[in-house]
Amino acid sequence: MQQADYIIRGDYVLPMDESYSVIKDGAVAVKGEAIVDVGQYKDISKKYLSKKIIPGKNRAVLPGLINTHTHAAMVYFRGMADDLPLKEWLEKYIWPAESKWLSPEFVSDATELACLEMLKAGITTYSDMYFFEDASGNAAKKIGMRAVLGAGIVDFPTISGKNADEYLGNAEKFIEKWKGDELITPCIAPHSAYACGPETLKKIKKLADKHDVPIHIHLSETRWEVEDIQKKYGRRPIDHLYSLGLLYEKIVAVHCVWLDENEIQMLARHKVGVSHCIESNLKLGSGITPVPQMLRAGIKVAFGTDGAASNNDLNILSEMSTAAKVHKAVSNDPTVLDAKTALLMATRLGAEVLGLGKITGSLEKGKAADIVIMNLDKPHLTPLYDIYSHIAYSSMASDVESVFVNGKLVVVNRKPCSADEGEIISKAREWSRKIR
Amino acid sequence: MQQADYIIRGDYVLPMDESYSVIKDGAVAVKGEAIVDVGQYKDISKKYLSKKIIPGKNRAVLPGLINTHTHAAMVYFRGMADDLPLKEWLEKYIWPAESKWLSPEFVSDATELACLEMLKAGITTYSDMYFFEDASGNAAKKIGMRAVLGAGIVDFPTISGKNADEYLGNAEKFIEKWKGDELITPCIAPHSAYACGPETLKKIKKLADKHDVPIHIHLSETRWEVEDIQKKYGRRPIDHLYSLGLLYEKIVAVHCVWLDENEIQMLARHKVGVSHCIESNLKLGSGITPVPQMLRAGIKVAFGTDGAASNNDLNILSEMSTAAKVHKAVSNDPTVLDAKTALLMATRLGAEVLGLGKITGSLEKGKAADIVIMNLDKPHLTPLYDIYSHIAYSSMASDVESVFVNGKLVVVNRKPCSADEGEIISKAREWSRKIR
Numbered sequence: 001m002q003q004a005d006y007i008i009r010g011d012y013v014l015p016m017d018e019s020y021s022v023i024k025d026g027a028v029a030v031k032g033e034a035i036v037d038v039g040q041y042k043d044i045s046k047k048y049l050s051k052k053i054i055p056g057k058n059r060a061v062l063p064g065l066i067n068t069h070t071h072a073a074m075v076y077f078r079g080m081a082d083d084l085p086l087k088e089w090l091e092k093y094i095w096p097a098e099s100k101w102l103s104p105e106f107v108s109d110a111t112e113l114a115c116l117e118m119l120k121a122g123i124t125t126y127s128d129m130y131f132f133e134d135a136s137g138n139a140a141k142k143i144g145m146r147a148v149l150g151a152g153i154v155d156f157p158t159i160s161g162k163n164a165d166e167y168l169g170n171a172e173k174f175i176e177k178w179k180g181d182e183l184i185t186p187c188i189a190p191h192s193a194y195a196c197g198p199e200t201l202k203k204i205k206k207l208a209d210k211h212d213v214p215i216h217i218h219l220s221e222t223r224w225e226v227e228d229i230q231k232k233y234g235r236r237p238i239d240h241l242y243s244l245g246l247l248y249e250k251i252v253a254v255h256c257v258w259l260d261e262n263e264i265q266m267l268a269r270h271k272v273g274v275s276h277c278i279e280s281n282l283k284l285g286s287g288i289t290p291v292p293q294m295l296r297a298g299i300k301v302a303f304g305t306d307g308a309a310s311n312n313d314l315n316i317l318s319e320m321s322t323a324a325k326v327h328k329a330v331s332n333d334p335t336v337l338d339a340k341t342a343l344l345m346a347t348r349l350g351a352e353v354l355g356l357g358k359i360t361g362s363l364e365k366g367k368a369a370d371i372v373i374m375n376l377d378k379p380h381l382t383p384l385y386d387i388y389s390h391i392a393y394s395s396m397a398s399d400v401e402s403v404f405v406n407g408k409l410v411v412v413n414r415k416p417c418s419a420d421e422g423e424i425i426s427k428a429r430e431w432s433r434k435i436r
Numbered sequence: 437m438q439q440a441d442y443i444i445r446g447d448y449v450l451p452m453d454e455s456y457s458v459i460k461d462g463a464v465a466v467k468g469e470a471i472v473d474v475g476q477y478k479d480i481s482k483k484y485l486s487k488k489i490i491p492g493k494n495r496a497v498l499p500g501l502i503n504t505h506t507h508a509a510m511v512y513f514r515g516m517a518d519d520l521p522l523k524e525w526l527e528k529y530i531w532p533a534e535s536k537w538l539s540p541e542f543v544s545d546a547t548e549l550a551c552l553e554m555l556k557a558g559i560t561t562y563s564d565m566y567f568f569e570d571a572s573g574n575a576a577k578k579i580g581m582r583a584v585l586g587a588g589i590v591d592f593p594t595i596s597g598k599n600a601d602e603y604l605g606n607a608e609k610f611i612e613k614w615k616g617d618e619l620i621t622p623c624i625a626p627h628s629a630y631a632c633g634p635e636t637l638k639k640i641k642k643l644a645d646k647h648d649v650p651i652h653i654h655l656s657e658t659r660w661e662v663e664d665i666q667k668k669y670g671r672r673p674i675d676h677l678y679s680l681g682l683l684y685e686k687i688v689a690v691h692c693v694w695l696d697e698n699e700i701q702m703l704a705r706h707k708v709g710v711s712h713c714i715e716s717n718l719k720l721g722s723g724i725t726p727v728p729q730m731l732r733a734g735i736k737v738a739f740g741t742d743g744a745a746s747n748n749d750l751n752i753l754s755e756m757s758t759a760a761k762v763h764k765a766v767s768n769d770p771t772v773l774d775a776k777t778a779l780l781m782a783t784r785l786g787a788e789v790l791g792l793g794k795i796t797g798s799l800e801k802g803k804a805a806d807i808v809i810m811n812l813d814k815p816h817l818t819p820l821y822d823i824y825s826h827i828a829y830s831s832m833a834s835d836v837e838s839v840f841v842n843g844k845l846v847v848v849n850r851k852p853c854s855a856d857e858g859e860i861i862s863k864a865r866e867w868s869r870k871i872r
Contacts, residue, residue: 078818079825083764083774117815282761283829285770312829313816322758325718328519334721338519379553380749380833382514382861383868389515393719393748397816398834425818432819 002036004029004048005407008371009041009056012387015363016063016347020340022387028061030369033182033407038363054402058377060387062343063362064124064146064370064405065316066350068275069216069254069304071130072114073107076431077309086222086284094309101435102159104135111139113428114314116416119145121315121397124370124405127252127275127304127354129189129216131160133174137184143419144410146370148354149178150189150216153204155197164200168207175211183406185213185356187252192218193237194228201244214250214355216275217241220263221255222286238263247272252353254304256294257287264290268297273353276345278323280306291327292336302350315397316346324392339392371404438472440465440484441843444807445477445492448823451799452499452783456776458823464497466805469618469843474799490838494813496823498779499798500560500582500806500841501752502786504711505652505690505740507566508550509543512867513745522658522720530745537871538595540571547575549864550750552852555581557751557833560806560841563688563711563740563790565625565652567596569610573620579855580846582806584790585614586625586652589640591633600636604643611647619842621649621792623688628654629673630664637680650686650791652711653677656699657691658722674699683708688789690740692730693723700726704733709789712781714759716742727763728772738786751833752782760828775828807840 006029013026015038027044029037037044041056074094081093107130118126125146128136133149140147151171153164161167171188178186190196190204208215220226220237229237238259241247249271256267256274267274276289294301303319305311320342327337351361360370374391376382378399381390403411410417442465449462451474463480465473473480477492510530517529543566554562561582564572569585576583587607589600597603607624614622626632626640644651656662656673665673674695677683685707692703692710703710712725730737739755741747756778763773787797796806810827812818814835817826839847846853 076819078821079830080821082822082825082829083771085770089770113815113818120815279761282765283770285764285768287768288765308830312825315816318754318757321754322761325715325758326762328721329718329724332721332723334521334525334719335519377861379549379556379857379861380751382549382864383512383871384865385514385516385868385872386518389518389748393518394515394744396832396834398832421815425813425815428818432821435819436821 001049002047004031004036004050005052006030007044007048007050007053008061008373009054010059010061010373011056011376012060013038013363014060014062014343014387016344017362017364025056026061027056028363028371030404030407033368035363035365035367035369037365054373058375059401060374060376060391062372062374062391063347064360064372064403065122065346066302066354066361067118067123067126067305067314067316068252068302068350068353069277069306070114070126070128070314071307072126072128072136073110073130074307074309075114075117075314076106076110076428076435078312080309082312097435099159102131104132106431107132108135108139109427109431111136112143112419112424114308115140115143115145116419116421116424117314119143119403119411119416120400120414121317122372122374122400122403123314123316124372124403125351125354125356125360127216131158134177137178141183143416144405144408146183146360146405148185148187148214150187153188153190153200154195155200164196164203168203172207175213179211187214187216189216192225193240194225198244201246205245208250214252215246216252216254219253219256220258223258226258236260236263238266242266250355255281255289257281257289259290264293264297264299267294268299272299274299274301275304275353276301276323277304277306278326279319280310282326284310288326288330291323292331295341300349300353302345302353317395317397320346320392339386339388342392343388369404369407372400373402374399375401437485438483440467440472440486441488442466443480443484443486443489444497444809445490446495446497446809447492447812448496449474449799450496450498450779450823452780453798453800461492462497463492464799464807466840466843469804471799471801471803471805473801490809494811495837496810496812496827498808498810498827499783500796500808500839501558501782502738502790502797503554503559503562503741503750503752504688504738504786504789505713505742506550506562506564506750507743508562508564508572509546509566510743510745511550511553511750512542512546512864512871514748516745518748533871535595538567540568542867543568544571544575545863545867547572548579548855548860550744551576551579551581552855552857552860554750555579555839555847555852556836556850557753558808558810558836558839559750559752560808560839561787561790561792561796563652567594570613573614577619579852580841580844582619582796582841584621584623584650586623589624589626589636590631591636600632600639604639608643611649615647623650623652625652628661629676630661634680637682641681644686650688651682652688652690655689655692656694659694662694672696672699674702678702686791691717691725693717693725695726700729700733700735703730704735708735710735710737711740711789712737712759713740713742714762715755716746718762720746724762724766727759728767731777736785736789738781738789753831753833756782756828775822775824778828779824805840805843808836809838810835811837
């Protein structure tokens, strides 16, 4: 018998491995930060001794969900301005609020709230693009969440810097500080090809190569963006990035709503991962991303929530459900983006898009124990014929009961283990009274 | 001082009256089955005495949500077959299961589960189209839910009848039995213009006129349906119903996905109410309903979940969120279907579409006390700048805390008052073991 720290049992264990196996009355054995075994409970219980056995009746055990794109701290602007054209929303509400309120303290407090919301929705890893990312990293670590944090870069002055060189200098300091952290992966996050000129993008590539970190960038989100890049550089956005050497496998391309067939092939050929933020794209009226076409071309597509100011939540389960439904209607084909594919995109593909495929995204021996326990004992999850279908189409964030990140219990019975929910909510209310 | 049975307090009371008022620190006074007053708590508390005061800190109080179309008992087939073309889904899975399992006992047990799910999602009134509606009515009354129940009519034999005349006879008996019930409104529910020929539809109209009851019908759901009706009758579906005298204000037209501009004008002119089931339409790949165009034409459009076999839940909050987002994207305009309009469709317009506009759908003096109390003290509802925006875009069914129907508390702290949740779930599991 070997010793395990936890044996997590479930009526349904979904490893999200290559064969989409469903282990009935399964279990996951965890030791330290890692998964040491996955299988049927009767086998696991013969091999491992553990004082902590988490019971699994009417429970599903699945990999932690991956949110491949957000601006976590924008959660403090949730619902501040809705149902508006993008330009008015940004210029009249979001930018003025950011330039007035952003600070390390704001980012720290707001990120705590965002992480709490995400963990309670079963998200164990998120990828962020914002400013004051040191504050964000401290907040994520405090609550115990895995994150890829992108130091934001634009060509114009903001509250966090004067110009591209200052942002780049900050980004390098940020990378050096966080590289090797067990939970935080630093990266570089140029806002977009319209907010960063070619010279800045080339410097970013150089810095990314130097430190071997990924680059996250908004790409082809709106029709306006495509026209703007064409006007400025005589090329569509994907071609423009290619010409600058920025189309390669460490790029996480966020949105990719407006692509032609050639661009889809280019993304596939260069192994660029795509973050699909359907609820944000729909709500801002940006358009509908050709996800089924991208998946057919072999592109890794995963889900992102975008910021809560444009969504208005940080909930990958609802992104799955919305995406699976919308792409069926748009394709006129109810077989596209089936429940299994949706959950794959929310887990393993999400981790691979972020460059964390060896660390998280599935329940497999040797990977980090990033695990979600879902309570199926609810009217809206009854009866149960197909567990994938229930997770993709019927479950809610509130069905997430307990969550592990890196072998540590961070949510138990919907309560955070290393944070005070009431205090986080109170702080958010205080900030919002000032911001209003 | 007058006596009230309940004073329901809320930081935000949303009456959903004509002026979209938001009453801060508001209250609703309830006596017997009815709302006797709505206003600020300080005024209500001076006018009414009540032993039962429901506290309102961090709570929103809103009218019960209206689900204008479902097949409640199909909840037992939830997730049995997904990601399939409509024809295969119906012919290989749903129809065989129905013909094998449907019975009054099945409908009774399944409807209890559906009602429990709906009440816990803040739905106080639903409109049903199915067979064995007596069983459905008994189940709805037992749990305390308001319902419009449509006795299903088709031209072919099913487990519940041999032919149209038998269904019509049963429908008349059903109407006579339930007419005048305080919670149940009987109606007639021809499946569609392709499943009911012109003679049947004319007889249905006559029966509806005789008893002054509404008619619910699936209409223009798929492109196939439009082509089929055109082939058979030389007219598009709306024109076909008009030619039979079935385009009038007591018709509830369900789906209306495939409409041309002329048909939109016809629906408006004849005051036909529309039930918009966006998640079902998306998931089955049926298409995208022209809702903004219908609203602009003055048509009353409300939300329906459709059956849980094609959705896969009975959740009007998520229909609101999905519809508000999808129509923005399809219209390329983020200002369409704003948060207020979405909540209006889910409440007052829903009641009006069902012919219950004088009884429910808003918190106004004299209307029945169909009331939802939502708990806003959650990370995903923090901070709060705009209550409409939170309900439309951020809330989940699990935020519904307590529910009144017709002056009676039917859900308290997410537990049903006159049903045993565990028993309802157990029964569903027993049935599903047989059905599987």
